[in-house]
Amino acid sequence: MKAIITIIKKEWMEVRRNKLVLSVVLFVPLLMVAIPLVMLGIMGRVGVSQSDLDEMAAMLQNPLFAGLDPIEAVQSTMASNFLVLFLMMPLMVPVTIAAYSIVGEKMTRSLEPLLATPISTAKLLLGKGLAAAIPGIATAWVSYALFLLVARFLVVSDKVYAIFLNSMWWVAMLVLVPLLTIMAVNVGIIVSSRTSDPRAAEQLGSLIILPLMVLFIGPLAGFIQLNAMTFWISAAIALVADVVLVYLGVKLFQRETILTRWK
């Protein structure tokens, strides 16, 4: 356990000194909190016309929004959709940390001395994985908490606020966020093993957010309804992907493979 903590400590010391990584870790979550809050504020203040309501009819068929008046429905719908952006944090933050951590070590050739220590590859991988995953989960949870704190003052009614605390978001935060983080860490490792440029690794790794866009665009286009079941299904898909990615990540993260096959 001590060795894992040492690896996490070392990774975080390096992140603290890497302005590029630090900016992603701090800036992206702030942006993701700001966007739904701004939407919430705007939607609470603008008038809603009949034509607006007609366009949103499909979304309003979502039982989640039943019993809400038009302003409440619009505010909760838009804010809920943008809340999906919170799920980008457990993807982007770990991918960035893992990419810079592993490719950075390849560039400075510091992986070999590290591999020469008595630490097992499993502990080393776990240490590096946790160092990337913890900030990803923490930023998602802290951002959600921050959103809930500020949203309390921007919602037009308690009924809207209750939507941000319903089971759908608990599934997203407590189940989907950790699963997405595991996915991102392993994608970071896999991508890092094939490139020697941290920016390229980060950009390639960032493609992982594309499937998540279905949850963002789907409700707006009307072909997906945001509810607990949607997130449970997403979590199941993420779990399957995680099993495959963890297998590949562990296979790639072996002493001999790193020293002789990584580019």
Added chain:
Amino acid sequence: MIKTEALSKYFQSDGREIRAVDDLDLEVREGEVFGFLGPNGAGKTTTVRLLATLIGPTRGRAWVNGLQVGEADEKIRASVGILTESPGLYERLSARHNLEIFAELYGCKDVRGQVDKYLRLLGLWDRRETEAGTFSKGMKQKLAIARALLHEPPVVFLDEPTAALDPEAAKTVREFVETMRGQGRTIFLCTHNLDEAERLCDRIGVFKQRLIAIDTPDALRRQLFGRQTVVHLTPGSDLPALAQAVQGLPAVKDVQQLPPVEGSGPKLVIGLSDPAAQNPAIVRALIDAGGGIQFVNELRHSLEDVYLSLINENEAGWGGAR
């Protein structure tokens, strides 16, 4: 301390088998500085990686500190120090943080004490809080050496420790290797710097995928070139007559005549089995034949001569085999 039996490592590349290390039989004794010499790409780094359990052998066996490679890898890694070809430091972290991380990973009981000790020993104390990335090559190498020794390993692998260093930094590193020898550590030194090997190593192994020769530098010289006495004669000496005078002596194996060149008189190079015992008779015979002797010394071939001769013989042998 280190022993290998038919240790081999093959890699696959584009469907071809590349033999990086082939049938290596080796024994390095406790407290010895062993030089592992070979050209670039000879497989020296692969051998170190095998012995430090960073990669596994394709076949064969090896023991380090009495522990078998492949069976007690974590214990082996805990008992060896390794200076990799490149320092591989965390450039954004201070010298102290670089060492603290490794002291913790090696399980040092007194992390702070060991880090302070090696920062002082290697002259890095005043720069301990400075980012390693700002260090000169020499300082980075010193920090990497400190990192390899933090856990006081009895066996240390040094892979090209002075490559790319300026003469002053290289001298400091060599002096530190001497210090480590004084502490009784077993040192496995990979190098293609022959002067360094000559100065530091008790024994050397010449290696190119296979072990070509292994012994002390002097013994290898004797095996390859025998022992030779050089007699510096006065200008105008009758070289053929004097060569004739010693040719028939029973101790003499061969005689080479070196005519005078600018600034130097004629010389005879005489092959002998025991120059210390046989030189007096040689000198007497030359004087009796009317020769004037300026001085006598033993011809000492450089380690470079030995190395090149072994490598060339090996190439010729493989060429013949092909």
